[in-house]
Amino acid sequence: MTNSTARSKKSAHHATGSVAGTGETMPDTGDRAPRTRRSRLLGALALMGPGFIVGAWQFGPGNLTSAVQAGSLHSYDLIWVIAVSTILMLGFTDMSVRIAIASDRSLIQMIKKHLGKVTGLAAGIGVFLITLMFSVGNAVGSGLGLSFLFGGSPTVWTLVCTAVVAGVVWAPNYYKIFERGLLALIALMSVGFALSAVLTKPDWVEVADGFVPSLPAEAGLLVVALVGTNFSINAAFYTGYASRERGLRADQYKATTLADTIPGIVAPGVMTILVIVAAATALQATGGTAATLADLGKVLEPVAGPIGATVFALGFTGAAFSSMIANATAGGTLLSDAVGWGNKLDRHRVKAMICVVLAFGVAVTLISQGAPIQLIITAQALTVIVAPLLGILLLIMATRREVMGIHVNRWWQTVLGLLGLAAILATCYRLLTALIG
Structure with a gap:
């Protein structure tokens, strides 16, 4: 037998495959490729988590309320703010993930080691204070959403939501429940807001024009609120903690970026744009105004029917509930880490600090007699004050080769970080000028 004949028979054997117990062969079904694709898909799904947690946090009731007002007052003109904020958010979230996989300890512990204990403590307290501000909007928003859906007092619904979240915090395996629950809520929100936008039948050419930067008159404070909720440095800061809680390895960085970080951050940006589109289109059709969730629901009804208002309210409620969980978890974790109590979610002190954030949101909601929507806007805008410190610390740590090793910032990542800092400072x-004036 010649060598070429032998190779030919060997190739045929591999292409067909023997049937056990017989001398017969059967053709290759070609199902290896589908199995490989399925394995890759399942692998990608298994990596989803930290990025979507951050996305759920930033996509809360303050974000939605700001988006409704942006569409109501300025049509599609502020869509570009969301697009730019999302790109900057991606840059800082990626830095936080790389710091987590490059180091052997948490971000605040690394800051204490390299930049001093006082700096690390200031960072932890800063994030905690931001989460306290967010907790007010989350508490108010959860009550408003459920009240709109089921009737009854928003205050009572706020108490119910807070009690449910506090109960979940003390459950065993909290992180798994936390992560899977937020992924489900994000899926629900995506459907709700996509349908809301489509049902209003917008002119997509005009929507596209909104990506061209322009600054309408008297939109300054609203732009601050949009940036503060969509470019959330405190949320980016926490991403590394979620990545460590998940056990992310350095060799999973590229796959995690594609399966989790990018879609997790882009998703809330897209949903925010859809909310602006729905509000602007509905208000153009009816000539009305919408300063609250209930107002927008009334405007959506003649345009999209009763289902439009209901679908939007479902999305709003999901946003408030998911943001309430993620916000309190981040605030409690970072404060506990800053004061040396640990940062793992199975520690009782961490759980207690999470409940402190929840309690603050409820207390302010019960005490405040002001308009709840304005309270949400003000609380979210104030977060920008603490953000510069957090952004500077992330950028410093990500550019230190002795900390990052091969994961140190490339030049374009540093440039993107500097642009983000400039945006936050602006x-x-x-x-500050608006508050003083």
Whole structure:
């Protein structure tokens, strides 16, 4: 037998495959490729988590309320703010993930080691204070959403939501429940807001024009609120903690970026744009205005029917509930880590600090007699004040080769970080001048 004949028979054997117990062969079914694709898909799904947790946190009732007002007052003109904020958010979230996989300890512990204990403590307290501000909007928003859906007092619904979240916090295997629950809520929100936008039948050419930067008159403080909720440095800061809780390895970085970080951050940006589109289109059709969730629901009804208002309210409620969980978890974790109590979610002190954030949101909601929507807007805008410190610390740590190793910032990542810091400082200045004036 010649060598070529032998190779030919060997190839045929591999292409067909023997049937056990017989001398017969059967053709290759070609199902290896589908199995490989399925394995890759399942592998990608298994990596989803930390990025979507951050997305759920930033996509809360303050974000939605700001988006409704942006569409109501300025049509599609502020869509570009969301697009730019999402790109900057991606840059800082990626830095936080790389710091987590490159180091052997948490972000605040690394800051204490390299930049001093006082700096690390300030960072932890700063994030905690931001989460306290967010907790007010989350508490108010959860009550408003459920009240709109089922009737009854928003205050009572706020108490119910807070009690449910506090109960979940003390459950065993909290992180798994936390992560899977938020992924389910994000899926629900995506459907709700996509349908809301489509049902209003917008002119998509005009929507596309909204990606061209322009600054309408008297939109300054609203732009600050949009940036503060969509470019959330405190949320990016926490991403590394969620990545460590998940057990992310350095060799999973590229796959995690594609399966989790990018879609997890882009998703809330897209949903925010859809909310602006729904509000702007509905209000153009009816000539009305919408300062609250209930107002927008009334405007959506003549345009999209009763289902439009209901679908939007479902999305709003999911956003408030998911943000309430993620916000309190991040605030409690980082404060506990900053004061040396640990950062794992199975520690009782961490759980207690999470409940402190929840309690603050309920207390302010019960005490405040002001308009709840304005309370949400003000609380979210104030977060910009603490954000510059967090952004500077992330950028410093990500550019230190002795900390990052091969995961150190590339030049374009540093440039993107500097642009993000410039944006945060500009919005902070605008906020301060607005408050003083």
